[in-house]
């Protein structure tokens with residue numbers, strides 16, 4: 001096995017795999033290293049794989065729109081067919097509820113308009129007509145179950161919603177990473193599993209490769225930290241944390257799977273609902289279930305984790321709270337006695353926007369802080385990081401003069417400086433999974 005490469009990607013999740021694939025496309029000898037036994041087994045495996053367009057910043061919306069086209073065009077993007085099965089994009093549409101907190105979606109609709117994305121404005125009656133299972137009373141702002149206001153309407157009707165038909169989900173997020181791995185390997189990319197990076201090697205004032213827990217040293221002038229919820233550990237190893245204005249840390253999340261109301265084919269007829277009024281998002285899940293995640297309302301206590309390899313993966317009261325919140329919106333939703341779903345980690349950044357950047361160690365890069373909302377953008381991030389690395393390795397000063405590139409499908413300019421580790425906290429962020 002070779003022990004010298006043009007680039008090493010630490011991590012084989014969806015974002016690490018897409019970066020490896022894109023570098024291989026550009027003729028680089030690239031190695032993805034992961035401490036787990038296969039591709040996509042980290043936080044990508046727990047992803048809800050929702051492909052939606054509403055983000056709080058125009059840059060977020062533009063990136064998601066660009067990403068959407070890659071998923072539509074999946075086999076052509078990869079240029080190959082994975083013999084173990086290709087994932088599918090399943091269109092479901094997305095209903096986004098207007099609240100005071102999201103400015104009644106004024107910024108979102110302006111961004112959608114700028115990209116010529118079609119959406120429908122619905123008032124409460126319009127929502128009821130289109131989605132008869134949806135209770136349109138206002139319940140927000142969200143509260144905790146021990147609050148007397150919990151579950152009590154605070155108004156006759158929510159302020160309305162937009163419905164974005166071009167939204168959906170990916171059939172199997174773990175398998176999507178395998179698809180990218182196969183495509184990368186076809187181009188000469190390599191993967192090494194069960195290999196834990198314990199040290200970032202340095203030589204002559206720049207990054208020189210990695211050392212593994214078994215003592216193996218692998219050389220490369222470029223190393224990219226794509227370690228998901230472990231990203232802070234890798235940045236610590238590289239000694240680049242002090243230079244970063246925005247930092248990342250693992251955040252625990254519970255995702256609920258509950259049976260859909262009886263008598264309604266939710267798997268085929270249900271839609272994604274992003275609902276700041278009750279503080280949850282939901283989507284149809286296989287087996288006529290509804291999947292429910294949290295939109296991190298202010299009343300909830302966020303559980304940041306010190307060690308992403310050792311934390312409590314049992315469901316807690318949070319699981320019940322989320323299901324009870326969703327039951328306010330979906331008529332006939334039953335709350336099972338047995339909790340099911342999953343517990344996983346986000347790699348949350350201080351402002352819930354990702355960091356796609358270089359570092360103050362020449363040759364060491366990072367695609368981190370994906371904050372529960374960047375699965376959909378992974379193919380775009382592959383291109384973005386490749387453009388960034390190419391420019392910086394050719395001597396471009398990205399911190400002073402941010403690299404820009406033209407996105408493939410939407411033909412819009414992407415200013416990579418937006419994702420800088422040196423930025424001030426972005427006040428336009430939702431400070432939640434919405435990004």
Ligand SMILES: Cc1cc2nc3c(=O)[nH]c(=O)nc-3n(C[C@H](O)[C@H](O)[C@H](O)COP(=O)(O)OP(=O)(O)OC[C@H]3O[C@@H](n4cnc5c(N)ncnc54)[C@H](O)[C@@H]3O)c2cc1C
Nearest residue numbers: 011013015035042043044047048049050197228370375376
């Ligand atoms: C519950 C949940 C729901 C989500 N839902 C959505 C959604 O609906 N839509 C959306 O767009 N996004 C969603 N996301 C976010 C999205 O899934 C992530 O942003 C994305 O999967 C991150 O991919 P990654 O490749 O950066 O990280 P990961 O998939 O976490 O991969 C990182 C890899 O690095 C490896 N690693 C770590 N440390 C080391 C080391 N020292 N040595 C070697 N390997 C190491 C790990 O083993 C891991 O495999 C969700 C995330 C979660 C957790």
